[in-house]
Amino acid sequence: MFLVLMVLGGIVFWSFQSAEERNFRVAKNLDIFNSIVKELDMFYVDTLDPDKTIRNGIDAMLYSLDPYTEYFPEDDQSELEQMLKGSYGGIGSVITWNEKLKRSMIAEPYEHMPAAEVGLKAGDVLMEIDGKDLMGKNNQEVSEMLRGQVGTSFKLTVQRPGTKKPLEFDIVRRSIQLPFIPYYGKLEHQIGYINLSTFSGNPSKEFKQAFLDLKKQGITSLVIDLRNNGGGLLDESIEIANFFVPRGKTLVTTKGRIAQASNTYKTLREPLDLDIPLVVLVNGGTASSSEILAGSLQDLDRAVIIGTRTFGKGLVQTTRPLPYGATMKLTTSKYYIPSGRCVQAIDYKHRNEDGSVGRIPDSLTTVFHTAAGREVRDGGGVTPDITVEPEKLPNILFYLVRDNLVFDYATQYCLKHPTIAEPEKFEVTDADYAEFKEQVKKADFKYDQQTEKILKNLKEMAEFEGYLEDASEEFKALEGKLQHNLDRDLDYFSRQIKEMIAQEIVKRYYYQRGGIIQQLKEDKDLKEAVKVLTDAERYKSLLSAPVKEEKKAE
Template sequence: MMLVLGAVAFWGFKSGDSRSFQIAKNLDVFNSIVKELDLFYVDTINPDKTIREGIDAMLYSLDPYTEYYPEDDQSELEQMLKNSYGGIGSIITWDAKLKHSVIAEPYEGMPAATSGLKAGDVLMAIDGKDLAGKNNQEVSEMLRGQVGTGFKLTVQRPGTEKTLDFDIVRRSIQLPIIPYYTVLDDQIGYINLSTFSGNPSKEFKQAFLDLKKKGITSLVIDLRNNGGGLLDEAIEIANFFLPRGKVLVTTKGKIKQASNTYKTLREPLDLDIPLAVLVNSSTASSSEILAGSLQDLDRAVIVGNRTFGKGLVQTTRMLPYGGTMKLTTSKYYIPSGRCVQAIDYKHRNEDGSVGRIPDSLTTVFHTAAGREVRDGGGVTPDIEVKQDKLPNILFYLVNDNLIFNYATQYCLKHATIAEPEKFVITDADYADFKEMVKKADFKYDQQTEKILKSLKEMAEFEGYLTDASKEFDALEKKLTHNLDRDLDYFSKDIKNMIALEIVKRYYYQRGAIIEQLKDDDDLKKAVEILTSPEEYRKMLSSPEVKE
């Protein structure tokens, strides 16, 4: 009844209302086009596919967060909102050489892991249906399904001749919200928060109180690679460290219902404990609300790299025939009054691409203490940490699955390994890896060779090559492709990646985080500021006025 009334109100526009007329006219045109295609197009059209593509193109022209989910495609939306789905609980990857999907990372305690599946297992069949020729997306859809339903998965395990069968029952897969927390040196607490979907505030509170019992005197909150989730959960966690009644977020939209003010509603857990928050370019949405609010209210030092810059708020709307639309209804503004939205979707380039808002067009705002912060570019850390670029060879080693395959072979030879904190790749292990790489006839592009070739071509074009030929010959000899040299020169980064791949085979996501924290520049800076009370207070205080 409400839908009918809404439609009557919508179409009952006044004569001369050009906007309403334009909408009605274009919907009529679209309706007529579909009918003409259905009647006269040379081939029979699939109405679901054709119209869905039209809907997707229309919504994509607005922003990437406004999406349509038909009745038979609700699982992805449910996973996004609840951080859960029905499946086996594993990342799968595509092996181009084998032309099959492969188990890449089973989640701890989930059906894939508990049934005995291991990273490296090649997926051959589901309930007898051959998976050859099916891409990763198709296989993923077959693995997912109704919670409680079962199926037989056939895999080929490296090192075994015969295929293995596993009877697996799908479960509601809850991704780990806090995969790891601990007490670091100097009584510094550390909490890794991976998402704001589900109920993270409850788990965060339990972890924080547990760390308090263990005597922590300061805390690092790791929001790196946290893509966000529920707004209310971000506010709840911020409230643990901020007084009751503080305005944290204001949303502003076209209609009154989309404009709200969100305050801290409860008594805090700890107003005094020093905080450092780790962020990077994949810290987005609700993560930026938490980091930005703590920054604007001078409650935490933000460490790392500038965040993603998603300042748009989405809500869901029910549609006919069981469909749902997730659409952007407002922008959010954090305590200083700034919006962190960094991508300007209103002004697309001719090719349809969009760019970040230039720093020159951003506006200065101020924290509660008067420190300068800017809008339009995500959250800029108080302490920016330069990220080391990974070597070119490492990209190709990962892309060719050589590190993944070495880890698989390593696990076949080692039933157990040391705890993540103590595990290391030995020189003997690395020698084995290098031997495997050489036997694989590994090839990779060297950027220096490409650039030198381009420079040489340009020198010839401009008439300089003859005079500079000796210099070019000498440089070419020095830049000769040398696999042994590169594997040794970049051994530190390659060893780190091998260790990460191996450790998570035995200790899952928790182990991977421990391994990454061993040599983490962001964490080092956070510890440095938290163990320097005067510097910490100075960083969060009013800037000195120069007279």
């Protein structure tokens, strides 16, 4: 007993010394930093901007930690508020850059928001704000001018395609709340669908209303779409999971350095439906709270996960007040879902020599088990139960979108068509597409063909290694077959290009809701979800542990 007490006493004494030494090192380096700033301010050859200089030092320090630990000065609180609440003071519109005009233009006004209500349309070129010319100002600069305190007003001048004179709009900024659920509806086979875009704010309330409405419409199964949902509030993901999970279940455990950062989160309410079959759609943009919902439902064998591996953010942030109205958002803990795994994909603590970080390789991940005994892994996001490889967009489509040719065609289309069919029935006709092709040709459209680049590199390497002379005829034949042919490419990839055009047009009339409906028509993930939800045996087997084969005696 005496020996044990002596050892424990030694540990306590060592810990005290360690803490005291650490406090000294922190104080010492802060004193040095403070002295450096003062010396620079007094003796540096040029006059320093103290705010900019110290901000750069703060940003560099935080950059060495992780991308989620950030500093927000007093005049930058709106960005933090938008992150936490999903809202901001502005007009409610996406803007895009027109390279030819060197100006920003309206890309997508949000439904029921000031931009849409005053009559702004996609394609409107932004000319002036309160008389200030916007020529040459980038999207970030224009966005900052459009945003501001709720209730303030300004005059916006735009040039609308098809009109000679600029148009003026008086706009009052409002609190812009991006839609939590831009679309929900009943699909074929009595399948419900809910697109959940964020966990910021209070999306659980709208989710509950949407689900109960779908139940009234007679749905017998549900698809929850979390693709490109970057997360938000942890409590909201737990609240939504609780709709389908019994009360009292532990969904998330957080672990940090201090006691306040370590918590256990359980379901607190009676569920809405414990039996309805669920499918959750995910992709690489599914992160944070979205991964908590998807991962928890997977760990509890409550939903089949379909899509591609999620982002892999297993870190939790909280905000801390700082002097002079500033705030810091910092990482305080990691979270662990019901199986005990953490989905964090990148180890920021152990950086490479050049400061870069990489994903944890699958070979170093650990196997965990769901409630039914299915194998799942940590360290790389949530791996779907069914992986659906996304369709690769053709190279030509990238350039058509980049050069605003799809966007410009949609603008011209809307000038000629005051109305269109409902999103479920709308389609781009062959005549429409022929018109689009003519517009592309008139624009003298040019784009890089990757095959030409690769062939050129291969030819140079063949010459370098001495093989070109013997393979010259083969290279000539291949070059002939890979000749740049715009007509051929527009026809060959017409299906994918038509889909992009249709989505751009539909959004002009039916906003974000219409764009989602159009996208779902050829959605590979959703088609797989429908297959699973219409096959009860397969659904059940996907959520059951694999049956172990009994070894037969020889």
